[in-house]
Amino acid sequence: MTTNSSPRTIVDKIWEAHAIVVEDDESLLWVDRHYVHEGSHHAFAQLAHTGAQAARPDLTFGFADHYIPTREASGRDGVRMVDLLKKNTAAHGICNFGAGDERQGIAHVVAPELGLTLPGLVIVCGDSHTSTNGALGSFAFGIGASEVAHVLQTQTIWQSRPLRMLIRIDGVLQDGVTAKDLAVHLVGRLGADFAVGYAIEYAGDAVRSLSIEGRMTLCNMSIEMGSRLGIVGPDDRLFAWLEGRPGVPSGDEFSKAVESWRSLASDPGADFDQVVCLDAREVEPCVTWGVSPEHVVPLSGCAPDPAKMKDELRAAAAREALAYMGLEPGDRMTDLEIDCVFIGSCTNGRIEDLRAAATVLRGRRAKVSGIVSPGSMQVRRQAEAEGLDRVFLEAGLEWVGAGCSLCVGMNGDLLREGERCASTTNRNFRGRQGKGSRTHLVSPAVAAASALTGRLTDPRDPSEGR
Amino acid sequence: MKQFRSISAPACPLGLPNVDTDQLIPARFMQTPRDQGYGRFLLHDLRRDSSGALDAAFALNDPRYADSGVLIAGSNFGCGSSREAAVYVLADSGIRCVIAPRFGDIFASNAAKNGLLAAVVTDADLAALMSDKDVREGSNVDVDLESQTIRTTLLTVAFDIRPDRKQRLLNGWSDVDMTLSHRDAIEAFQAKDRIARPWAQTPVLRG
Ligand code: SF4
Numbered sequence: 001m002t003t004n005s006s007p008r009t010i011v012d013k014i015w016e017a018h019a020i021v022v023e024d025d026e027s028l029l030w031v032d033r034h035y036v037h038e039g040s041h042h043a044f045a046q047l048a049h050t051g052a053q054a055a056r057p058d059l060t061f062g063f064a065d066h067y068i069p070t071r072e073a074s075g076r077d078g079v080r081m082v083d084l085l086k087k088n089t090a091a092h093g094i095c096n097f098g099a100g101d102e103r104q105g106i107a108h109v110v111a112p113e114l115g116l117t118l119p120g121l122v123i124v125c126g127d128s129h130t131s132t133n134g135a136l137g138s139f140a141f142g143i144g145a146s147e148v149a150h151v152l153q154t155q156t157i158w159q160s161r162p163l164r165m166l167i168r169i170d171g172v173l174q175d176g177v178t179a180k181d182l183a184v185h186l187v188g189r190l191g192a193d194f195a196v197g198y199a200i201e202y203a204g205d206a207v208r209s210l211s212i213e214g215r216m217t218l219c220n221m222s223i224e225m226g227s228r229l230g231i232v233g234p235d236d237r238l239f240a241w242l243e244g245r246p247g248v249p250s251g252d253e254f255s256k257a258v259e260s261w262r263s264l265a266s267d268p269g270a271d272f273d274q275v276v277c278l279d280a281r282e283v284e285p286c287v288t289w290g291v292s293p294e295h296v297v298p299l300s301g302c303a304p305d306p307a308k309m310k311d312e313l314r315a316a317a318a319r320e321a322l323a324y325m326g327l328e329p330g331d332r333m334t335d336l337e338i339d340c341v342f343i344g345s346c347t348n349g350r351i352e353d354l355r356a357a358a359t360v361l362r363g364r365r366a367k368v369s370g371i372v373s374p375g376s377m378q379v380r381r382q383a384e385a386e387g388l389d390r391v392f393l394e395a396g397l398e399w400v401g402a403g404c405s406l407c408v409g410m411n412g413d414l415l416r417e418g419e420r421c422a423s424t425t426n427r428n429f430r431g432r433q434g435k436g437s438r439t440h441l442v443s444p445a446v447a448a449a450s451a452l453t454g455r456l457t458d459p460r461d462p463s464e465g466r
Numbered sequence: 467m468k469q470f471r472s473i474s475a476p477a478c479p480l481g482l483p484n485v486d487t488d489q490l491i492p493a494r495f496m497q498t499p500r501d502q503g504y505g506r507f508l509l510h511d512l513r514r515d516s517s518g519a520l521d522a523a524f525a526l527n528d529p530r531y532a533d534s535g536v537l538i539a540g541s542n543f544g545c546g547s548s549r550e551a552a553v554y555v556l557a558d559s560g561i562r563c564v565i566a567p568r569f570g571d572i573f574a575s576n577a578a579k580n581g582l583l584a585a586v587v588t589d590a591d592l593a594a595l596m597s598d599k600d601v602r603e604g605s606n607v608d609v610d611l612e613s614q615t616i617r618t619t620l621l622t623v624a625f626d627i628r629p630d631r632k633q634r635l636l637n638g639w640s641d642v643d644m645t646l647s648h649r650d651a652i653e654a655f656q657a658k659d660r661i662a663r664p665w666a667q668t669p670v671l672r673g
Pocket residue numbers: 065066106108127129345346347403404407408425426
C-alpha cells in the first residue's frame with residue numbers, strides 16, 4: 001500500500017485524487033471530462049431505453065469525427081450518424097462540435113487544442129485512442145459503450161488500478177526521425193500485447209524534447225501495445241503550450257493551476273511495476289509490413305521470413321499476413337509500390353505533421369493519389385494560413401475536411417480491394433481502410449516522400465523524388 | 467447485466483493470435499442499432515473468401531461448431547478499438563465464453579458487462595485445448611466460473627480472470643445501481659472539488 005508520503009508516480013497521484021469509493025478489486029473514479037462521438041449511439045440508446053439523463057452535461061462534449069464526410073467522394077451516408085449525435089447531445093444539453101462548427105474535428109485533436117484536456121484530469125471517451133490526451137499529463141483512456149452509458153449517468157467509472165510501466169527513452173532522435181517512428185518502433189520492439197493491464201508513463205530526454213504534438217503521437221499509440229493509457233509528466237513546455245487556449249484558466253487562476261499541475265510529476269524514486277529503457281539513437285524511420293502494428297521493420301529493412309520464427313502460431317499468423325499484404329519473405333520495403341497515401345488521423349493530423357509532409361512535397365508532384373485530412377478545422381485554418389494547402393494541391397493531393405476519414409473508412413472514404421496505402425494512421429489491421437486494403441503505417445514525412453516516388457521512401461534519401 | 471455461471475457447449479478452436487476488433491466486426495456494420503442483432507457480423511470478412519462466400523476451411527464455418535458456445539482463440543484476442551460491438555457479435559452468436567492467453571483490455575471489460583466470459587489460460591493450456599479430442603470432435607466442453615476451470619473428458623484446465631470482472635459476471639448486477647448507492651460520496655466529492663480545482667469542475671470555453 002502506498003502512503004501519501006512515499007514517492008508516487010503521476011498515475012498514482014491522479015488515481016488517488018479521483019477515487020471516490022475504494023473497494024478491494026476496484027475503485028469508483030470521478031471523471032473530469034467525457035468526450036462522445038457519433039459511435040457513442042449505442043450508449044445514448046441505453047439511456048433512452050430507461051429514460052435516464054446525463055448527470056453532468058457540462059463536463060461532456062460531443063465531436064463529429066468518425067462518420068463525418070470529409071470530401072465529395074465520401075458520400076453522404078455518414079451524415080445520418082452526425083445528425084444522430086447532434087440529436088443525442090441536444091437531448092442531454094451536451095455541447096457538440098458538429099458539422100459546420102469551426103471547432104469540429106477529431107476528438108483527440110480538438111479537445112487538447114481547445115484546452116478541454118488539462119493536466120491531472122481523468123478523461124474518458126468511447127474510443128481507444130483517448131490515450132492521446134495523456135501527452136498533456138491527463139489520465140485518459142478509452143472505454144466501451146456500456147461504460148459510456150455509465151459515465152453519462154453518473155460522471156464516474158469503476159476501474160481497477162492499472163500496473164505502472166515506465167518507458168524511458170534517453171538520448172536524441174536522429175534527424176528526420178519523428179515521434180511517429182518512435183511510437184511504431186516501440187510497438188514493433190515490445191509487441192502488440194506487451195502493456196496489457198499497464199498504464200505507461202513515457203519519460204527521458206527524448207520524450208522531454210518532443211513537442212506537445214509529438215508527445216500526443218507517442219501517447220496515441222500506447223493502445224497498440226495493449227495499454228489503455230500513456231502519459232507524460234507536465235513540464236514548462238506544456239504549460240506554455242496550454243496558456244491562452246479557450247478552456248485553460250487565465251490570469252491568477254492559471255498560475256494557481258500551474259502550481260498544482262507541477263506537483264503531478266512522478267516523484268524521484270517512485271516505484272514502477274516494469275521499466276523499459278531505450279536509446280533514441282537506435283530508432284530509424286519505421287514501417288509496418290503486416291496486419292498488426294507489431295509487424296514493424298525499419299524502412300530500410302525487408303519483410304520477415306516466417307520459416308525463421310520460433311513460435312508456430314506467430315509464424316502462421318505472419319504467413320497469412322504476408323499473403324494478405326501481397327508480400328514475399330525478404331521483399332525490400334523501399335521496393336514496394338504503393339497506390340496512394342493518407343496523411344491525417346489522431347496520430348498525425350496536427351499542424352506539425354502537415355508541416356513535415358509539406359516540407360517534403362513543396363514544389364513537387366506526387367506520382368500517386370493521396371488524401372490530406374487535417375485533424376481539426378482549426379488545424380485546417382492554420383495550415384491554410386501557412387499556405388500548406390497550396391503545397392498539397394500543387395503536388396496533386398486532395399486537401400479535405402477534418403475527421404477520421406480514411407483512417408477507418410466509416411465515412412465512406414475507402415481503399416479498393418488490394419490497394420496499398422502509405423498511411424500516417426495507427427492501425428494496419430486487415431480491412432481497416434476498406435475490405436482487402438493494405439495499410440503500411442508510416443510518418444507524415446515518409447508518406448509524403450512515398451507519394452513522390454510511388455514507392456515506400458525514406459525522405460532523408462537525397463536521390464529520391466527529385 | 468447478464469449473469470454468467472457456467473456453460474456446457476462445443477468449443478470452436480480458432481487459434482489465431484491478435485484477432486482485432488476490426489476483424490470481429492468490420493466498421494461498416496457499426497451503424498446498426500443493437501436490437502437488429504449483431505450475430506451475422508461476427509468475423510464477417512475473415513470467415514469469407516474474396517468472392518464473399520463462406521470459407522469452408524475456417525473453423526467457425528465448420529458444421530461441427532455451428533452451435534459453439536465457447537471460442538478458443540490466440541493471444542491478444544479483441545485488441546484494437548474500444549467498440550463494444552466486438553462483444554455484441556459474439557454474444558448475439560451464442561458465444562458465452564472466449565478462451566485465450568491474453569485479451570485486449572477494453573474488450574475484456576466490455577465482455578464482463580455483457581455476460582461474456584473472457585477466460586485467460588497459459589500458452590501451454592491453450593495448445594492442449596486446441597488439440598483436445600472433445601474440442602476437435604465438437605463435443606461439449608464445460609466452463610465453470612466459480613471454480614475457474616475448463617473441463618473436457620481428458621483435460622482440466624484452470625483459467626484466470628480479474629476478480630472485479632468475475633464478480634460482475636457472477637452477480638449480473640447493474641453497475642449504475644451499484645454506483646448510485648454511493649450517491650452521497652459522489653456529491654461530497656463534487657462539492658469539495660469545485661473549490662479545490664475550479665478549472666476541472668467548471669470548464670469555460672473563452673473566446
Ligand atoms: S483518426 Fe482513426 S484512430 Fe483516431 S479516432 Fe479516428 S478512427 Fe480512431
